[in-house]
Amino acid sequence: VLEKSSDVVIIGGGVIGCSIAYQLAKQQVGVVVLERTRFAAGASGATAGVISPLWHVDPEVEPMWRLGMRGLKLFPSLASELSEAGVDPEFRQTGVLKVAFTGEEVEELRRNLAWQSQLGFGVAWLDQAEVLQREPEISTAVMGGIFSPQEGYVRGQRLVDSLVQAATRLGAQFHQGVEVLNLRTEGRRVTGVVTSWGSTDAAQVVLAAGPWSGLPSRWLRQQGAPEIPVRPVKGERILLRKPGFLPRSPVRNSEAYVVPRLGGDVLVAATRVEGQFDEVVTAAGVSRLIAAAALSFPSLADAAFVSGRAGVRPATPDGMPILGPVPDVEGLSIAAGHDAVGIMLSPATAEMMAQYLLDGNAAPLEPFSISRF
Missing domain, CATH: 3.30.9.10 (D-Amino Acid Oxidase, subunit A, domain 2)
Known part of the structure; x- marks a missing residue:
């Protein structure tokens, strides 16, 4: 049964959506994650899983480099936390x-x-x-x-499974096979989502649907929001x-x-x-x-x-993810567009997105804003 309401609804059950849910659950924020098919069914499950920002993140693009270095620092402790919660993400710092x-x-x-x-x-x-x-x-x-x-490296499917397990133990709700059909709005404010299982009210909705994040533009244009170039x-x-x-x-x-x-x-x-x-x-x-x-x-x-x-x-057109609030639609934010580095950037992305959802300060996410397009 779908929850009637939650503090945050996350659309997408890949590594980005599940990582954000875990960070929010650690802060006692009520969160519901909705996945159209299965958790890690897309790129998160098909990944090589290599955690190697030194090869895959350009040091001259400072915001991306910070995300990559932060992720590399976070992975060992994150993997340990997740393993203790019940599922080993199979992270190995082998070089x-x-x-x-x-x-x-x-x-x-x-x-x-x-x-x-x-x-x-x-x-x-x-x-x-x-x-x-x-x-x-x-x-x-x-x-x-x-x-x-x-x-090192991690197994993508196991990482997502471990995030779902750990976040669930902290009170987060996860649902597979639930398609989000539309956003509920009042004026230019999001108030929740309409799904194939019914509706859920939420003050904040995060669009973390990977390559499908660009497709709901049809909902957003009704609210006057920009198209999402993913x-x-x-x-x-x-x-x-x-x-x-x-x-x-x-x-x-x-x-x-x-x-x-x-x-x-x-x-x-x-x-x-x-x-x-x-x-x-x-x-x-x-x-x-x-x-x-x-x-x-x-x-x-x-x-x-x-x-x-x-x-x-x-x-995305410039190779950087889109993170943070969607202009002109209050309560809606996006976390998508990581291309081939989603797994390695997921811990730092989740940390930044969770902090924004907690305090409303979008300034640290400004380099990744959709407004740059």
């Missing part, structure tokens, strides 16, 4: 290894090392012998690599299994990640296809990922194929 197979790739890694080595994270160059010592099954064509010891970017990943083979940490070449899983599988990710909402795992995607994995680890060409999964990432 991340980026390898080079051409002279150009070596030069690119060394350019990155010039600034990464100044951060105090112990980032270091490994020559061919050191790479092979660390990962004996890697191709002998490897020319070197960079190891970043404080980064577009879909499809990504595929596969699981392989080769008994006796498991890398010590995520290994990335120029094409893909090879990531160990606690159950013994190896995850290979990810493809990138602009403008597609479908979640079909394609033959082309699978073959490309297998080839990319075999570039780093030739023996994976003989691995057993376990499964494939696709998800749709939410992208």
Whole structure:
């Protein structure tokens, strides 16, 4: 049965929506999360799960860099909290290894090392012998690599499951298979949501529906709000299994990640296809990922194929998420558009969004405001 009222309703049960719900529940805020299909059914469940802002967040875009660094700092304690609440998100701070197979790739890694080595994270160059010592099954064509010891990986589905478990224990309500059909409004103020299960009143509604966050523009334009410029970017990943083979940490070449899983599988990710909402795992995607994995680890060409999964990432025109209040619609805010870095930015995003929902001060979120478009 759907709650008649709540302090906050969150639309979307991926890692962003569930992370915000957990942070609000820790502050004793009443929160209801509504998910149209299943929790982590989209990009959050199909992710590589690599927590590596040093590779995936541009240090020259200061607001994004702060989010990435804050997330990296928060993940170990967050994972510990979530595990204590009942579900292990399978976060492992194993480090991340980026390898080079051409002279150009070596030069690119060394350019990155010039600034990464100044951060105090112990980032270091490994020559061919050191790479092979660390990962004996890697191709002998490897020319070197960079190891970043404080980064790591998490299992996306388990992270979301652990957030749902921990937030539920703190009083949050989660519902799957519930589609939000419309917003309830009085004038230009949101008063709740209308769903396939009925209505819920709420003073605050957060739109965290990933790539689908751009679609409810039809509701918002009735209220005079701007269109939400979030577009879909499809990504595929596969699981392989080769008994006796498991890398010590995520290994990335120029094409893909090879990531160990606690159950013994190896995850290979990810493809990138602009403008597609479908979640079909394609033959082309699978073959490309297998080839990319075999570039780093030739023996994976003989691995057993376990499964494939696709998800749709939410992208924005400038590569930064949209966070904070929606202008001209009081009580409505958005947290979407993280593209391929949603998992790694989720702890800091949730921290900032929860603080805004508690105190109403949107100033810290200003760089991410929808008003920039």
